[in-house]
Amino acid sequence: MSRGPETVVEQPVSGYAASARRPGGRGLSAVLPGLPQLLGGRWGTGAMALLTWLGMGLILAARSDRVLAATAGGWDQRVALATLLLALLASWIWSWREVAEADRLKTVGVSQWDLAVRAFSKNRTAVAGMIVIVGLYLVALLTPFIAPHDPNTQYDLLTNRLVGMSAEHPLGTDQFARDVLSRLLYGARISLSIGFVAVGISVTIGTLLGAIAGFFGGFIDGAIMRFVDMVISFPRLILLITIIAIFEPSIFLIITVLGLTLWPSTARIVRGEVLSLREREFVQAAEALGYPKKRIILRHLIPNALAPVIVAATLGIGNTIVLEAGLSFLGLGVQPPTPSWGTMVAAGRNNLLGAWWLSTFPGLAIVFTVLSFNLVGDGLRDALDPRLRS
Amino acid sequence: MTQYVLRRLLGAIPLVLGIATIIFFLVNLAPGDPTLLLLSPGVTDEVIQQMRENFGLDQPVHIRYVKWIGAMLTGDFGYSFTHSRPVADVLMDFLPNTLILSASALLVAFLFGIVLGTIQAVRQYSAMDSSLSVVLLFFYSMPSFWLALMLILTMSLYARNVWGLPIYFPASGMMSTDYEFLSAGGKLVDRVKHLVLPTLSLALVLMAGIARYMRGSMLEVVRQDFVRTAHAKGLPERTVVFKHALRNALLPIITLVGLYIPFLFSGTVFIETIFAWPGMGRLIVEAIFQRDYPVVMAGAFFFATMVVVANLVADLLYAVVDPRIRYE
């Protein structure tokens, strides 16, 4: 019977906190927010703060004239100005507070969300996706400052039409001699908003109906589920084309139609979750305490069923953007001249052999945006689903 | 079992009829009228009226609906305005082409999806896992028509003209122009050569979805006790994963078949247009644009039935694979 050496090793608190406490930490964060976090190994959030800070600084320096003029400009410019200031402030304050309070590894009161966030930040590709998305929305909001030209001005048709990449037009010009880069930036707003709002509508409807069906069961559940079956097996493309043919294809029409046809899958997910949750003790306990049904659904069932819904939502945004591109392929996309990535890809497809950049850049924009949403969705799925966490 | 199947089918009939009815009124309410498309200057009212009569468009909508439902129940889908043929014949021409394309796309997508998903699960959080998921998601995030065009440019045009590769694929059509004169073997090779690019365009997009489901399902199964029992029996890793874990992990994947049929249908519209593949997707979209009501109705009816049948088949497959499920 040998005796095991009883060396007790002092458990180090996670390495990060130690370095931030170095005297220069605070000062460094004041000048370059996000850098201390970056050096301390939490590269995800650190990079985001630093990039935002530097990006905004660059805009201020390069486009100060437009920024100053923005105060008087339309709501477009004012929104851009607000975003600019907000982004600067947010990254600075966050980095400052974060460094100061030397976040200690929380072992007490670790909520599901903390666990999820920690698991998510471990997943490199998901964090990269998150950074791209935040960057995209910032760029979309700040387009009035960033875009080199007005998206719709047609320069001289003879000389500027279908010209390749040049200093003047970094991504070349389209068949109306318009600047492709500017149209890409303004197009981002359309595509991103279509994805966001359409999924917003479909997720809300889906969650509500799913929760009601799951919770009440019986006849209500049957009715809702039959309706879901009906909508799912509905040839969505025929519905889309016919409706868009009846009323002219405007962004709002596309968003509402997409929103109203994408909700069934979310409804099914939520119903499944609610059905399993209902059996769990804490719901029976809530019923035993006499909580009204509405409160149980909203306060207890839906928050717990949110995990798969969030995942479905992020994936949904990606799919909606791709679907919008598909509609434009059939000529039913957003009305010209407003640029959307889908219409740009579809419009450029005949020149693929000649002016290849017309379709390729918007195509790549769609792919990388949707890819980021999917990576984040994937990361969330792994982080939120306890069974998948190793 | 058959009793269950009957119940499901009977249950589905109102669903399919419901869809058909909605589409009937939707398409008929859409402005525009098939006769308008065929006219040219100088046509007299009399001619327009005659044409509408020929198409049976002169009766009010609800009468046409009752006639249509009646005829449909006897299997007669009426006459197509644009194809000037019975719709049933038109469908018989186009249906096989879509089935060939969809079947091969599903096959390729499920095959690679399952294998890749399993690899990802077995090597979770490894470099392989994340790089594979990024590559798969890269294709998943791509509009299928754009992927199709890129494939044509690279694997058809540049492969032959620019890079001079020995193998390149035809960019359109289902068979070569000298198809009838090929030997039996030659015919098969020709058909497969024409299938490669369209199938890739569809399958690459589907694959990522399937791989992700498979990865999730595999991760769940690999953690279960019977996998540990299999290891305790001294079985090699390969047998544990591919015999014990895989079969259990496949169960939820099978239900995906039902989910992917609707996607396949809308996806094929773009692929069929780009690869000049005479399939149902193209048929129905063009029918909508030309207000060819009978074809649109038949197409929608066919699509809804296909989804119902696919879901039923997926559920039955579930019972075949999972002994715990019995349908009485």
Added chain:
Amino acid sequence: MSDAQTAGASLLAVSDLRTWFHTDQGVARAVDGVSFEVRGRETLGIVGESGCGKTVTSLSVLGLLPQPPAKIQEGSSIRFEGEELVGASTKRMRALRGNEISMIFQEPMSSLNPVYKVGDQIGEALRLHRGMNKRASRAEAVRLLTEVGIPEPDRRVDEYPHQLSGGMRQRVMIAMALSCEPQLLIADEPTTALDVTIQAQILELLASLRDSHGMAVLLITHDLGVVAEVCDRVVVMYAGQVVETGTVHEIFQDPQHPYTRGLLDSLPSVDDPGQRLRSIPGTVPNPIAWPHGCRFKDRCSLAGPGCEKPQDLVELGVDRAARCWRVES
């Protein structure tokens, strides 16, 4: 109860086994220097509350712990018939598993693959280790089912796990484990998930098969009643360490370590029914940060100054020891 002395050379010798888990919250030292021996034809019981590291010990023997989080530290040694298993090739380990050493688990409901017939799952080890063909392995499976007391084995062999009761599934697990006549059977809480009547039948079956097959059994349990009934010797584990070893008789009659005494006091005794059961206060500490000195000191009624320094395992006789400074050698 077979006599320990005639057991002969040690079949399994575990010395200074340390199995740690590297999690992002820190290193959990689940098994922290465990040593014991199992001799041929002998039944050794490892007993302790859940979380004391007894299951991790058993899984370490067969090398079934997934490597990235778990890691068997340097200096640990597991010898089976003299052959060192720590660091053995996976091929060698596979040849042992199910053949020389086999294992049954706690959850019969989920330990069998739901989509394969019972007969196939039993026959699999035979086909692998004995190279039997399908027909022969199926016949042997039917014989094994009869041996473990399952009625109508010819019908049951083609049924699926969900068609059998919990008790029957455990019998199938046992049949599977015994199919290749192993020398050592590790049983990790085999009866915990079963109700009492079935529990007794399974223990009786285990004892009779052990004697008829002449195999050694390493029984992992938290139930002292099971230990008393089946085991020859006992190892009591607490907080990843062995705190007391001895024959069943010595442990039950003369428990040395306060933790062992605490376990025994919480047992309802037949001859004193009305007596209130005393339970051990407090809970098992967090393996990421074991307390200094004696790990039981916060819950021990005899805690004193001597408990602050790390406790050694004090020899009290042949195969008899306890990890407490109060014990006199």
Added chain:
Amino acid sequence: MDMKTLTEGRRMGRQLLFVGALTAMAACGSEPVQRPIPGVAFCQEVLPAVEAYVAQARQANPVPDDPRYGGTAVLGSIGELADGMNAAVSSDYSATQHQQFVNLMTLIDYDENLEPRPYLAERVEIAEDNTSVTFHLRQDVFWHDGEQTTADDVAFTYEVVTNPLTAFPNAAYWDRYVQGSEGVEIIDDFTVRIHMEPHAEFLDPFRSLGILPEHLLGDVPPQELKQHPFGTQCPVGNGPFVFYSHSAQDRWVFEANPAFPEALGGRPFLDRYIYRVIPEQTTLLTELLTQNIDVYSGVAPDQAQRILDDANTELVDFPSRQYVFVGWNARRLQLADPRVRRAIAMGTDRERIVEAILQGYGTVAHSSVPPFHWAFDEGRIETIEYDPEEAAALLEEAGWTDRDGDGVRENAEGVSLSISVKYNQGNQQRQDVAEIMQSQLADIGVEVQPQVVEWATLLQDINTPELRNFDGVVMGWVVEFKLDDMDLFHSDRIDQPFAWSGTENPAIDRLLVELGTAVDRNMARELWAEYQNVLIEEQPYLFFYFPSRLIGVSSRLENVTMDQRGVWLSARDWYIDPASR
């Protein structure tokens, strides 16, 4: 053959293409491959007869040992041949051309300077008082099922086309002829006379009307002709190519007619000619550049350069008979005044648009008369040129000034000069026109809003007399050689579907009537010059351009001549360069 038997036919056994295609162990290569026969009763009777006739004709006319004979040529285009070879119901441009030059025959056709010359009719007599035309048919022309082509066929075709029950879309071509059976008189088996009132270019309709076999379609009720399988499933023609097979939306296959009359050039060089439907233009270009197709009909201007650069392909371009225009709805307040319409014409730089959008493959249009047409004489018409200052002045003069400084002119009552220009979705060139107008006209204070509308919806908006829901619409007309704007601009027809512009101009009314009856071309030229000037003055349409028709041709295909008469004009003479077969 009434409707009932047709539906009977459908239930007979039908080849399952799916099973056939994938697993067919076809007869080995050596044996001649049988043509697929659709399951419809009509085709079951007709096609075997064609098969027999072709086999017998092959025996009777062995292939001359000239290297040019043999091989298969493939032509790809984006659209299906709507209504196929059924000349009595089809109005599709490509389908009509296949009827004229490939499968059927027309009584006459045009030479290079658009003068009629004999084809099916070897001699044409015109009555002094221009009230009738007599056609003397060739006697060596046979239908592909062996029947001889006679005057009965011509009479039958004429009666069907002029019978309102058939609802022939281009019925307007024949409105100056005596309708139905009274209008046609069979003199003898090979002579037929058609009666008419004297009018301009009365021979033109006979150039585009394919003659149909009376012995096959004679007893089909006119209203069922459109649904008859003859058109798309088993056409029987008498032209240079025999119909072989057709799979919808995919391909038409024709094979050489061995017994085509020697005098008309004899058997085509090609063994087979295939028409493939490929909806995507990028795919079409790829198939041409990778030599899977020999002719790409309908090349997009932006793709032209690629074809010129490629060593193995040539680009054929010729002015087409189609013109693109923006029709103005004069019923709208903003567009009622012709001066406004003329100002808009001056504010639009059409030269630049043709140069930019069509890469120069097209000519600016000033009226509905195509530049290659004999009635067109550049010198005699005062065209409107791009002159923004003049346009602005004209708008000021018409009372439209920018009163509130928002860059858009308003009239006295404050109505802004803002007009929507609708175009059908999916047509890239028409979208280009609308978008460029928006940008160019903004410079002269005219706000243009392009509006994409789905095709059928657009037709309803502009064709429905009560609706006329549009300001401007980008459209295109394909004209025949007999030009007739009667339905577009004549004020009596202002409530007909196609009177979009709502033009009420006495000068135009007078000229349209006179032009309709001007038999002699020289006299007509004067009237056409005057008409074009009045049209330019009135500006019911802003005539944009006559796009050139661009065809990509592989260099291995020889003898390809194409011009405004048609793409398939010389299909009979195409041959594959023997070296690269």
